[in-house]
Amino acid sequence: MEFSEHIKTANVEDVVLRRPFYQPTKGTLCVTGHHLIFSNRGGDSARPFLLLLRNIDAIEKSVENLPSVSSGTITLKCKDLCVLQLDIPGMEECLNIASSIESLSSLETVSEMYPFFYRPPFLSLQDQWGLSSTEQHYAQMKEIHDGWRVSQVNRDYSVSPSYPPAVIVPHSIDDETLVKAARFRQGGRFPVLCYYHRETGTVIMRSSQPLSGANRKRCREDELLLQAVIDGSELGYIIDTRSSQQAQQARMTGGGFESKSCYRGWKRLHRQLEKGKVLQESLIKLVEACGDQSHSVDRWLSKLENSKWLSHVQTALSTAGLVAECVERDGHSVLVHGSEGTDTSLLVSSLAQLILDPDSRTLAGFLGLLEREWVQAGHPFQQRCAHSAYSHVRLRHEAPVFVLLLDCVWQLARQFPLAMGFSEPLLLRLAKEVYASDYGTFLCNSDQERCVTGVKERTHCLFQSLLRANERQHYSNPLYERTELAIWPSIQPPSLQWTCAFSPIQWPFDMC
């Protein structure tokens, strides 16, 4: 399909662009297959303003058609929460532009998206896509080689479509057992290792819920697998990211939880983390509250409270703290799961690693963590980030779990400003990239999809790009001082701060 089919008017002159912190400027607006380009005719050194169409979450238009004036205004609300306004002379031009934007910004075919066309001079498609593979990660952790192995059981994605081809599992468990255990877990997501804590020799695992169902089915292989993790005598904790009531209810739909009698040595704790629609609506309310221009009334804090966003931050951090505490203080291994094992489990396991593991707090280490725990582990980015807080489209699978992670990391970094190797701009950049990007990293929902659509061959990797020398410098924390210790965040309400990052008016980076 040709993009040009969607473009009725490609160029309009004398358009006025209004955006926060800038004087309104007059220039030429140009619509291309993937971008809006606005260039200032004044020709001063300012570079043209480029907006990825994919970044547009909602578009509002109003036109005026009088004999004397024919003009229109388009308001663009972006997924990165920025709000722009274009004043376009000519009603027809305005409507054409608006309809082009509407159709081009909602194209769903992955291989037509901009990352497949983005070819910056400083990157080559021959470069390795991604920072590391499961095998490389395993190779670096010499101390686990006795107890753990890399299994290729999912090499053709037949055991779990959302898992990567290789995963780390206990040495004593063979692939056949894994295949059977996978059948007992939703989406085939059997328990795999995500973090090994050297000091106590204990691990954090994650999985999806067991499919015990209404008649309390059991699976010997699944039980064996978990048995192998704690090696018989010890105790292990299962942190279920649902309330116990939710876990009970899940049995009615074929899901369930690990019952005490079947999994000896494992103690189950429930911590309810919201996800899905609840989380998406929370973000929508939060952004609404921040964008409230009235300013006269003091309902801000009520609205903030009503959005519950900070409560979600608090719960996520406190659950991660609990996991980290089990591992570090009690010296027991932990399995984290909710239902699908693709959202809150990843949130909790990655935050726990940030608390515990100094290696994950460096710039490269953090990006590596995101790659392992989110990209490779099969967080369905395309579904979760199809729309952001402004869209009027009916919600399907959208949920800002990754944005919640970024806020939690920001809170950690605020409480430990010296302990993180990366800076706030990195978190803001990631929040933007996850919704609309030049890079292929956050495309698709799983490793399998990325292979099928050729993402790894035909797009560039964001993480690689962020680690180039000049970018690295920009995103590094100049105050970084590595600490080997765990960083225990305070989860007291006064310690958690609301941030202006959710407001349409953010300080541009160069002013910070």
Next chain:
Amino acid sequence: MFNRNVENVRLIDTVTSRRASVGTLYLTATHTIFVENETEILTETWVLHSLVFSVEKQASTTTGCPLLVRCKNFQVLQFVIPQERDCHDVHVSLLHLSRPEHYEELYCFSYNANSDREDRRKAWDFINLKAEYSRMGLPNHLWKLTPANHHYKVSDTYPADLYVPKSATPPVIMGSSKFRSRGRFPTLSYYYKENHAAICRSSQPLSGFSARCLEDEQMLEAIVRSNPRSDFMYVVDTRPKLNAMANRAAGKGYENEDNYSNIKFHFVGIENIHVMRNSLQKMLEVSEAHFPSMSYFLEGLESSGWLKHIKAVVDAGVFITKAIAEEGISVLVHCSDGWDRTAQVCSVASVLLDPYYRTLKGLMVLIERDWVSFGHKFSHRNNHLNGDPKEVSPVIDQFLECVWQLSEQFPCAFEYNERFLITIHHHVYSCQYGNFIGNNQKERTELGLQEKTHSLWTYLWKNRTDYINPLYRPDHSQTQGVLRPLTAPYCFKFWGALYNRFDRGIHPRQSVMEYLMAIREETQQLEEQLASHEMKILNVEKQQKKSVNLETNMFDRSPAVWASPPSNSSVGLANTPGDYSGLGGFLKSPYQQKEPENSLLILPWPQELRKPTDPDLSTNGDDQESGIAGLSCLSPPNEESAKDPDSDETAYSAA
């Protein structure tokens, strides 16, 4: 005089309610002192009587009789005293000691009373308002100094020296003062010499429903005329319109635009002292709650209204700043008496307009001018004496918080740091220094404060290294002089470092400020050391002793540099050790790096030493980074800061 001690008292950690330390409680003439038993290091908690806000005796339990002491600096202490009778005695004594009847009983009159009188007198000259007005460019061809209020004969709450428009004649001043509450006629607060616009202040006019005063109208006309480039002025009434209208019934009120030619009238709606007092009380209840839910905290913060009030003050300051700097229009600010809201708004506008007030000395001058000299009733508002509780209100607290909120938005624009503001807040209440005793200049003169007490400003200036913001950029590249803050509601944050000052658990676990200050100090010391070593090398070369072991030389002979590590008193507030105990752990940590062993290790890397280091770390990103990298391998990060209280664990499992 009470001088007694009670043994086996338990001090409960109010944050966790779990830990308690056992010790002896002493009541002295000036302090309550709790000395812990059974600790290897002597741990003492000192509380100044003048800082005690309330003492509450609670119902006895099997373990003893609890006594809750709340302080004006937001410290909360819970003692459990074994014997009911002892508890009663302590309660009665503390009540008595913390509510003196006469100024002479206040701590400042006994604090360090034996120091040299002449030195003390001189120290007061450190902040000089005459110099401040001449810094603004006054007097000049537009504004003059008027002797009208000498001997406080026009207004006993105004300072003796006042600046008025050149064209304001004595009869006009006299007439105007008779038409204003307590004779507080319109006079100059700040003069913006770039464009001649001025901030003036007064009390409300006694206009009632229809009264007029020709001289008052002439006075305002004179203010308009003293700004040659404008033909009108703003009159900003900082009260809510309803309050101002209610005042008309009492023969007071606000200016009628019809009677005054060339004024534009504007209400900004800051609530009165009673609303503010209750608001603070509500906010403190929220901030003191143990493990509240997020919803409880946010709802409580909202319903306290505190941040809304802070925003109202900043908004008013922004309005005036725009009028002065952008429109070039003079502004007259008043409220009812013109000593609370007016002081807040004028001083916030000054901070926004003039970078000088964002320096250490500038803020001292500003407080001295807009608050102390213009008769903010410190002793009433801050409850120095046993007085009317309805007069108490956190008015200057709000000003300090406004400055803090601004410093959060403009981290490089302020020379002083958060600790400076918190220290001023502390001493506004402590009565340790004479600056804030009494309610106006007349009272202060009569009390002879400059002869009998010390000035806080010289103390702060002496310890200024503790209060310097390492990120400060004196060139104002971030702001171009005038601050234009965002005032959307989400830009206002809860100031945990003040209101939860002693609740260490909720503070950020690491402090950038402390860290940068430590680095800066270390750099300074290393530079001094470098200079002294270079001297030595020079000497050695001169003496041509080729085989001197330089290294042992350095180890042996550099005591001078280390002789005076910053004493702890610079961290805590002088004479009140333990007051910062909440902050203590953090405050101490950077200083540990200054121990000789640690720092001498840096010597093996001469290239680190030779590198000329920009004293302003913030302006030089690269140097900063390498400097820190250098430090990181020498001084292990403060273990305490990273691995903090067990209280968290309970928090996770309790949540």
